Amino acid sequence: MPRPRLLARFGELAVEGAGLLVAVPLWVWWAVWKGGYPATVFLVAIGYLALAAAAVYLFAPRPRLGGASAWALGALAALSAWTLVSLLWADDRGAAEVASARQVLLLASFALPVLWPPTARALLAGVAAVPLVALCGAVSALGGALADAGTLVDGRLAGPTGYANASAALMAIGILPALVLGSRREIAIPLRALSLAAAGALLGTFVLTQSRGGLGALALVLLLAFLFVPGRLRLLIPVALLAVAVGAALDPLLEVRSAAVEGGDVEASLREAIAALLTSTLVLAAIAAVYAVVDSRIEVGAKTVRRASAAVAVALGGMALFAAVALLASGPDVGGWVSDRAEDFKTPDYAQLESEPSRFTGDLGSNRYDYWRVSVDVFAEEPLTGSGAGNFIAPYLERRQGEKSTIYAHSIWLGSLAELGAAGLLALVGFVVALSVALARAARRLGSGRWIVVAAALPLAYVLVHGSFDWITAFPVVSVPALALAGAAAGVLRTGNGSPAPGRQSASLAVVLALALATVLAAPLLVAARLSDRGATTWPANPSRAIADLERAADLDPLAAAPYVRLGVVAIELDRPALARRAFDSALQRDESAWYPELQLGLVAAEAGHRERALSHLEVALARNPREPEARFALRSVREGRAPDPRAVQRHVLESGD
Numbered sequence: 001m002p003r004p005r006l007l008a009r010f011g012e013l014a015v016e017g018a019g020l021l022v023a024v025p026l027w028v029w030w031a032v033w034k035g036g037y038p039a040t041v042f043l044v045a046i047g048y049l050a051l052a053a054a055a056v057y058l059f060a061p062r063p064r065l066g067g068a069s070a071w072a073l074g075a076l077a078a079l080s081a082w083t084l085v086s087l088l089w090a091d092d093r094g095a096a097e098v099a100s101a102r103q104v105l106l107l108a109s110f111a112l113p114v115l116w117p118p119t120a121r122a123l124l125a126g127v128a129a130v131p132l133v134a135l136c137g138a139v140s141a142l143g144g145a146l147a148d149a150g151t152l153v154d155g156r157l158a159g160p161t162g163y164a165n166a167s168a169a170l171m172a173i174g175i176l177p178a179l180v181l182g183s184r185r186e187i188a189i190p191l192r193a194l195s196l197a198a199a200g201a202l203l204g205t206f207v208l209t210q211s212r213g214g215l216g217a218l219a220l221v222l223l224l225a226f227l228f229v230p231g232r233l234r235l236l237i238p239v240a241l242l243a244v245a246v247g248a249a250l251d252p253l254l255e256v257r258s259a260a261v262e263g264g265d266v267e268a269s270l271r272e273a274i275a276a277l278l279t280s281t282l283v284l285a286a287i288a289a290v291y292a293v294v295d296s297r298i299e300v301g302a303k304t305v306r307r308a309s310a311a312v313a314v315a316l317g318g319m320a321l322f323a324a325v326a327l328l329a330s331g332p333d334v335g336g337w338v339s340d341r342a343e344d345f346k347t348p349d350y351a352q353l354e355s356e357p358s359r360f361t362g363d364l365g366s367n368r369y370d371y372w373r374v375s376v377d378v379f380a381e382e383p384l385t386g387s388g389a390g391n392f393i394a395p396y397l398e399r400r401q402g403e404k405s406t407i408y409a410h411s412i413w414l415g416s417l418a419e420l421g422a423a424g425l426l427a428l429v430g431f432v433v434a435l436s437v438a439l440a441r442a443a444r445r446l447g448s449g450r451w452i453v454v455a456a457a458l459p460l461a462y463v464l465v466h467g468s469f470d471w472i473t474a475f476p477v478v479s480v481p482a483l484a485l486a487g488a489a490a491g492v493l494r495t496g497n498g499s500p501a502p503g504r505q506s507a508s509l510a511v512v513l514a515l516a517l518a519t520v521l522a523a524p525l526l527v528a529a530r531l532s533d534r535g536a537t538t539w540p541a542n543p544s545r546a547i548a549d550l551e552r553a554a555d556l557d558p559l560a561a562a563p564y565v566r567l568g569v570v571a572i573e574l575d576r577p578a579l580a581r582r583a584f585d586s587a588l589q590r591d592e593s594a595w596y597p598e599l600q601l602g603l604v605a606a607e608a609g610h611r612e613r614a615l616s617h618l619e620v621a622l623a624r625n626p627r628e629p630e631a632r633f634a635l636r637s638v639r640e641g642r643a644p645d646p647r648a649v650q651r652h653v654l655e656s657g658d
Contacts, residue, residue: 017122018060020113020488022052023337024129027481031137031170035161036476039098040533042105043526045476046256049108057512065115065507068438069389069490073114073507077432079416082424083389087559090388091593099419102474104518108511109480110487113191113435115508120449126488127177127455128191130481131198134174137477138205141167142274149267154360155260157208161475168211169472171202172218173459173482176225179242180455182288183295192292196238197285197355200245204277207253208360217466229454237291244373245284246549249276253495258357349363365655367404368411368469374399374419375409376469386421392594397625408471412464415471432464438490446492455487528557537572546570547579552584561591568600569654572646577604578644595624596653599631603646606638614638628653 014021026045030036038044083096083103090096133304141159144152156164181187182196190420206214222239245251252273259269308575346408378387378395387395392415393407409415416424440456443450458483467473535549547570553563564587571580581604584597591597602617618635625631630649 009252013122013125015060017118017125017488019116020054020118020122020126020484021129023049023109023480023540024126024133025113027129027133027477028136029530030417030475030477031133032140032160034217035137035163035166035170035478036480037163037166037474039101039529040526042476043101043522043529046105046108046515047519049105049112050512050519050543053108053112053512053515054060057508058111060116066200068434068441069114069117069487070507072431072438072487072490073432074113075427076107076110079420079424079427079431080104082420082427086385086388086391086420086424089385090391091394092391092591094557094562094590096388096389097390097525097557097559101478101518101522103389104515104522105476106479106483107514108518109476110483111511113484113488114491117493117656118488119493120446120452123456123485123488123492126485127257127452128181128195130180130459130485131174131178131195131202133477133481134170134202137161137170138202139169142205142208145270146274147486149270152256152260152266152270155257155266157205157256161477163207163472163475164468165211165214165466166472166478166626168209168214168476169207169217169271169463169466169475169478170468171206171209172214172462172466173200173223173478175199175206175218176221176458176462177220177455179235179238180225180229180458181530182292182450183229183231184451185234186449189289189296191290193285193289196241196288197281198298199238199242200276200284201281202279203242203246204249204253204273207250208256208273210257212359213470214466215360217462219294220465221458221462225454225458230448230451236286237295241287245280245287248283248547249273249280252276254358254360259355274618328378367402367406369403370400370402371396371406371408371410372414373401375411375414378418379421382421384421384423384426386417386419389419391526391593392418394595397595397628398617401619401625402640403627407476408472411469411471412467432569435460435486435490439486440508442490442492444637446494449494453492456485456492457609460486467640507558524556525558530552531556532563535563535570536566539573543570543574559590561587561594561597564590565594568597572600572604575647577608577646580604593624595621595628595631598624598651599634599653600646602638603634603644603649606634606643607646609643611638614643630656 002484026036026048033041036042060384080100084100087096087100088418113126130264131297137160141157144159145157151159153164157167158164159167161167161170178195178199182199184192187195200327206218226235227234253276254270255264256266256269256273258264290495311460352610372395375392377399392409393405395418396406397411409418411427413425419461439453443453444451463473463479463482467479473479474558491575531549531553535546535553538549539546547567550563550567550570554560555565557563564583568580568587569584571577571583578599584604587597588601590592598617598621602614602621605611606614615635615638618631618638622628622631622635634644634649
């Protein structure tokens, strides 16, 4: 194809999918930089999307909006507004502020492709972009691990997000659409081969994360794909090829974790695993290319397809029946087994789990039962409003039964219930229901091309499933592409971008203006976050500048307690009790539920000889975090007439991660 014509085609595609494709550079950036999780990263994206929305509004064809898509957008906007309103009752308004900014990012990412819906071919380009984005993340993570095997966490690949389960989720949202693309005869043979090769590389990287929940979620959503993708039998061969290819490299991939746990050579194991994965990926690419060529030349009649479908259904049903009969005939105590697994889930033994050579064969133990129990308790206390967005940690520390701490409830549903109450959960459920209806209608509208809608919806299906028992949705690289693709699929057009619906232009203008306002509000928060990060890391080399940075950050973000807490931490390390006292007092004025400032105020008072004041602060700290050993130690020491060293206590707390 001549170069001018090729450029023209790309230009047409960019215009047709402007609302969706404009965000792809953000996805790539997040895939190689901490998943977009830090505030210093995702706050920039709000400004980027504001500029993108203004450009699309001015230069792209006018949008269309209606039906279930409009209801879905309205529900997500209501959820975002309620998140922002929760600043009024949240104890830690700084945390609520960050949660609100993240929610604005999600809303903007969904709104743009809904208001400026793509054509089917532009949506297909967006679907193809997700595996490439995930592949960028995989390459970044593997390269980083090769350079420094110390970045592995207990033998698990944590990169590129820094959290193994979120990294697994990034790989999974790339695997699912790649499998669909590799199975479709409508796709060019080279793209089919590359898609399946990418799926193989991503699945191998997924195994290195050792994410048990991610594996279960991937299996469940793959089953949904078989149920909803037209010509579902076409998925069987790509899935089989993928399983065989990754199976060939499975032992070296699992050996990385085993070496870390059993004291082996982790670096050598990692190199062998990556070499095996690269080899299996190249072989898979070649086999996939042959399969695509053969598949494109073989015509199968509708009657044969129906017979094959029936045969597969009978075979699978027979296998399930045989397994059930064999299970019953062997005489195991099914009820006892279920009871034991439930007990494992409620009473986790992390020491045993982390000592297992493979987490995939470990029990169901995790701290999630405790997180969810507290979520329900918090909702019972504040059923309408919840504790406020981002305000789960304080009630959890007060009520926890285990030793682990957390910022998140590890469930989008229970987290919404605890932090935003019934109103927040209702808005979330309303969004999912309306979007599901919109996707079903879009699939009917595309007819034979409805497989594109299903492929675009699979990443969000995965995020909803995995996010039901984890906090992966806090990572924009996982949640944003999934939301954007689903929003684009809900309003996908057969051709062109159509004409504006009467009275709907105001919605797009409102989004542009809202994002402009959000950018103005987010700018000082971004500067404050950067100053706070710099002050917290540079104080050993330049204490005066670090203190100035943290004080400036606190001025720029008048709701956040974090800059003052960090200032207090630095003051303790520098042995400046007066500054520490001022910083922690200021932190408590902004977050009345915090326990750590109370602890350090008590220690500083004890060191100054003010025993009664010290006891008062320490008793409050222990009441807010009853299972914190350093708080118990400090209170006991002061009662016995001793004054613990604030720096030693601080270092123990920071090392424990509480």
